[in-house]
Amino acid sequence: MNRPAFKPILNTELPHGFRYIRFERARDHAHPEGDNKTAYIMIAPLDAESRIDAELARKHKDACRVVRRRPDREDDLGHLVHRPGGSWQFHYDLAGSNPDETGSHFEADRFEPGEYVSVHEADGLNVYRIVSVLPL
Structure with a gap:
């Protein structure tokens, strides 16, 4: 499958709050x-309470990314998108109008191991455990 490449993230250009977050x-x-083996890797800014910083995410939209990992499949690359009302969605095809997945209460969740x-x-609502949160 031929996928468009991401523009590389230059970590030195991002605010300190950006984190590499893995949940399984x-x-x-x-x-x-x-x-x-069923996991997500998310690049997102976190605030002092380990919640997604919506203001920083708006300022650095292209850097807010997600990787969907599934056994025996190629990784899906996408973006973390902040929606009106505060919800967060994963989009793997930004040109499409429908999100691929939606974080349930991500606006209030604490992203800590x-x-x-x-x-x-x-297939419905699935629960994931955060296994790592690392600075970029």
């Missing part, structure tokens, strides 16, 4: 041990 599928009835976040995906 949490334990549930279908995944009793969780699933570290050990915390949980939910993502509305094609």
